[in-house]
Amino acid sequence: MPAYRLSDAPRRSRRLSKMSPRKYDEDGYETFDLALLTARYPSESTDASYSPHPPCPPSDCPSPSPPPPNERRLSASKSRKHSEDHIRRPPNSFMVFRSDFWDRQKHNPTERDHREISKMAGSSWRSLPAHMKEHWRHRAAAIKAEHSRKYPDYKYSPNPRRKPRVQKKKGSRSDQKEVKRCEEVAERLMRGVSLEHGVECSTSPRPTASPAASSSPVEVKVESPEPSLAPLPIESMRVASPSFPVVGDHFISPFVAGDLKVEENMELQYPDFVKHEDESDSSRQEPVYVPTEDIPVIDLPARAIFGDFSFVPTAAPVLKEQSPCSSPRVSTPVLPSNHEIDNYFGCKPDVYNLEPQQTIFTNPNGYTEVSSFSGVEQFGYATSYDVPQPQAYYTQVNSYHDNLNFAVPPTYYSHPEVGTLEGDSFDEDLLRELAQSNASYQF
């Protein structure tokens, strides 16, 4: 049974993240369709980078098996890696994080040397709040789950050990001082400190194989007016893209720009949303910090759990000016209108425009997610503010990653036993039956 609500604290509407869609260049990301339930993969990726494992419908794609053992044996790791049938390991949480870390900066990088990028990512990682690390672990777990689905026979089989005895020095994962300094730089990045002052973590000269080389310090260049890396006062913090800002425990999306004044007991909330077709609309209001208690408590029905999948029907919130919602096709949760949702949550919830092949599902960790398709962010991020049906809403509650509450049009409920609308196997009656047999599900 998936852990869903981790906290007993009241659910409050809060939206801390609205990252722009990201594309993953490599397998495991871009092709991460998690087509547990639905059929089609994207026809093609628009991304210039090519996935070595092109998308392919599960039905058409014989489940890949690991390369023949002998072939694996004789190839060097490099050629093996590049061989067509080599199946890469799923990335661990840090690798996913690092990819994201780079993704945020690559369009406007202050540092191009990936040895430094890695150092900064490492620093950021170590300073990441636990719940955010959990977020990345959860993403890695989902990627891994998809990897297993795609390659059921995959087994990690590293090359035979070549250097039996090159003992890495204890401190060689970086010299302690260097770590510290880099952490300071990374912290600035993480907090979204504007980089306009030329803060950079200039690398030590290229490290040689000699362990002594690792002791060369990281030089931190900070041009005036900031002479040092003294911690920034939070109240004057400037959040700028590209950044990965964290305020206290909270993740703030990079698109949040401007001076934010943050005080204790305040949390980020988006203002009443004004329809913007265009992100560059200058009238767009920035999110503001408000007292926590001012954020309306959300009282949502319990999550329905169907075996491996679960859904949270978002009941129509009680609004002052309640109006009928979009009409569901079957007896499913009544979806509030966009306007109602905006009012209710005090902000624009992220909206997913689900493609036919997309679906809502609960991943092995018990988190609700939207399956991905090519070129579009797969987890928890808005893909659009336009809301043609079908659509799904979610708001973030209590933390960045957990307690996602979805409202999904009935046609997009999916279940292994029920199927999805996409397939012909979608069985509304069975869905209804399952739903009714589950006391926690409320229509």
Add this chain to the structure above:
DNA sequence: CGGAATGAAAC
């Protein structure tokens, strides 16, 4: 192609 990070999985 090494390297820089962290972590999973295999020895």
Add this chain to the structure above:
DNA sequence: GTTTCATTCCG
């Protein structure tokens, strides 16, 4: 405990 390899791309 030690090694490889996941990501990324500059030097």
